[in-house]
Amino acid sequence: MKREKSVFYHLLPYVKRFRWIYICLTAMLFAGIADGLLFTWFLQSITNGAIAGDVTKVQMFFLFGAGLVLVMMIVQFLNVYFESLATNKVKTSLADDLFDHLLRLPTRYYTSNHSGDMVARITQDVNSIGGAIGSNLINLIRQPLWAAAAFIYLVTIHWVLALLALMLGPATTLLAKLCGRLLRQNGQWIQQLTGKLTEFVTDSLAGHLIIRTFGLESDSSQNFKEQNGRILELQLMEGRHKAGLQAGTIGVSLAAQIVVIGVGSLMVIHKRISIGELIAFISLTQGLISPFTNIANTWGGFQRSLAAVERVFQVLKEPTALQTLPTGEGVEVPNITDGIRYKNIIFSYKNNHPLLNDFNLEIPAGKTVAFVGPSGSGKSTIFNLTLGLYEPNSGEIEVDGKKLNEDVNQMRKYMSLVPQESFLFSGTIRTNIALGKIGSSNHDIMEAAKAAQAHSFIMELPLGYETEVGEKGIRLSGGQKQRISIARAILRNAPILLLDEATSALDSESEISIQIALKALMHNRTTLVIAHRLSTILDSDLIVVMDKGRIVEMGEHQELIQRDGLYSKMFAIQFKEYTKFQKLKDV
Numbered sequence: 001m002k003r004e005k006s007v008f009y010h011l012l013p014y015v016k017r018f019r020w021i022y023i024c025l026t027a028m029l030f031a032g033i034a035d036g037l038l039f040t041w042f043l044q045s046i047t048n049g050a051i052a053g054d055v056t057k058v059q060m061f062f063l064f065g066a067g068l069v070l071v072m073m074i075v076q077f078l079n080v081y082f083e084s085l086a087t088n089k090v091k092t093s094l095a096d097d098l099f100d101h102l103l104r105l106p107t108r109y110y111t112s113n114h115s116g117d118m119v120a121r122i123t124q125d126v127n128s129i130g131g132a133i134g135s136n137l138i139n140l141i142r143q144p145l146w147a148a149a150a151f152i153y154l155v156t157i158h159w160v161l162a163l164l165a166l167m168l169g170p171a172t173t174l175l176a177k178l179c180g181r182l183l184r185q186n187g188q189w190i191q192q193l194t195g196k197l198t199e200f201v202t203d204s205l206a207g208h209l210i211i212r213t214f215g216l217e218s219d220s221s222q223n224f225k226e227q228n229g230r231i232l233e234l235q236l237m238e239g240r241h242k243a244g245l246q247a248g249t250i251g252v253s254l255a256a257q258i259v260v261i262g263v264g265s266l267m268v269i270h271k272r273i274s275i276g277e278l279i280a281f282i283s284l285t286q287g288l289i290s291p292f293t294n295i296a297n298t299w300g301g302f303q304r305s306l307a308a309v310e311r312v313f314q315v316l317k318e319p320t321a322l323q324t325l326p327t328g329e330g331v332e333v334p335n336i337t338d339g340i341r342y343k344n345i346i347f348s349y350k351n352n353h354p355l356l357n358d359f360n361l362e363i364p365a366g367k368t369v370a371f372v373g374p375s376g377s378g379k380s381t382i383f384n385l386t387l388g389l390y391e392p393n394s395g396e397i398e399v400d401g402k403k404l405n406e407d408v409n410q411m412r413k414y415m416s417l418v419p420q421e422s423f424l425f426s427g428t429i430r431t432n433i434a435l436g437k438i439g440s441s442n443h444d445i446m447e448a449a450k451a452a453q454a455h456s457f458i459m460e461l462p463l464g465y466e467t468e469v470g471e472k473g474i475r476l477s478g479g480q481k482q483r484i485s486i487a488r489a490i491l492r493n494a495p496i497l498l499l500d501e502a503t504s505a506l507d508s509e510s511e512i513s514i515q516i517a518l519k520a521l522m523h524n525r526t527t528l529v530i531a532h533r534l535s536t537i538l539d540s541d542l543i544v545v546m547d548k549g550r551i552v553e554m555g556e557h558q559e560l561i562q563r564d565g566l567y568s569k570m571f572a573i574q575f576k577e578y579t580k581f582q583k584l585k586d587v
């Protein structure tokens, strides 16, 4: 019960948010119960009237019955309508809050959780919570009230017979408790496996190229079938539990009715109750036992929904990194004059050996600093920290004299990132560039594209700037995507640029276009670049050579070459590869 309480505690704010709907639902609930009792009274009275040969009474109750039917229809309509309103409104707000919360979560959460699982929580789990806030919840409230009302009504006729009718009810509750536990456990397994299956599907779609080129289709298909088969087994087991519960509860309900009919008939013979009252008993015994049956059935579905609610609230309980959600609308920030300072930074991704240990560096404003070093030396980590995606364990980063961690959102307005892998969202080229500064005019977007050497290839596309890109859109080459990414950064016009150069070799035309685009982008900005291109390295004001999280060398190109250390070795290798590449291209 502790678990149920905690789930309700979490759901309560949502119920409160739509309290007027729940108030209407409660009103309908009482109207439904009153209607049911009035119907029994109608049955009892019209039967007694018929037996007594009282035509006026029969006629009057006939009209009364017709009125009841009308009221019942209206109540039923409003009941279903309000229930759907309540469930869907809560579901929608929960999904809104969940997505909002996901956007606020720290970068660590994204790197340590699978996107497929997050998708499953926001779609499937949110959808399954209907059972905990909609019909199941209402039924769990309605049924005991209905049982109590029916019992009181029957007690006023004959209390012994009423107790007899009630006697078998609790048996179904025991059955429900047992099956409920099994169903809940099963529900959790199904949800976990479905989350895993969603992860597998998203991975397979994203990695379809590897699947195809390595000929892994049959293995993937087999893997999917196995996982899906396991879910099927659990669903069938769920079906068996539900069937057992249903059969047991129907058995109990029928047994109670037979007892009531048998004993009630004897009472009619002995003139203890009238035939009309026996009919009331027959009609209400069903109403007395069915709540136990319905609670039992509802309990299973309810337990399953609780499992889904728990998965949703697991995410909602994760501590966030952002208080407010920043907007991409353009705000002009002044150019910086004081550069970036890293002071005694100690940082580890996990609580083990720190990757950066007492890292100190000063990047002067307006300069281009290239970070070079072997793979895993910590270059991207410097970017992650500068962008405030991770916080150092100790030490401080200052941007233009202000502490980065004091207002990360504001400080990020000073920066734009051109990532190694250019990501295009589903939408048009225009909207993709406009992400650099939401609300930009078409003229500004076009100017940015021109500076990024992207305008001419965009104009050659069938719909120009309105061409759809992203998963469902046209395929752009790596170089073209990169130029759109650069245009986005040009439009953002932030004073600090973080550029993670793409490693893949481009054809010479793209290479030249990108060089021109980057020159335009880097102009007049403080630039941090994870450098892979010789031209970038040579043109940098400062080269920071990193190895195992430490700065091992620092200086200008010539200086570092003369030092004959790690940099000169790396440069020699790169230069050899570069000339080989150039020769190959010349051939």
Ligand SMILES: Nc1ncnc2c1ncn2[C@@H]1O[C@H](COP(=O)(O)OP(=O)(O)OP(=O)(O)O)[C@@H](O)[C@H]1O
Pocket: 111, 349, 350, 355, 373, 374, 375, 376, 377, 378, 379, 380, 381, 382
């Ligand atoms: N999100 C993360 N969680 C845990 N460890 C990480 C994470 N990102 C990077 N690392 C580890 O930190 C170390 C430094 O990685 P980083 O990406 O900064 O290196 P890099 O110099 O940019 O490498 P590359 O040139 O290959 O991109 C590596 O050992 C890497 O495995």
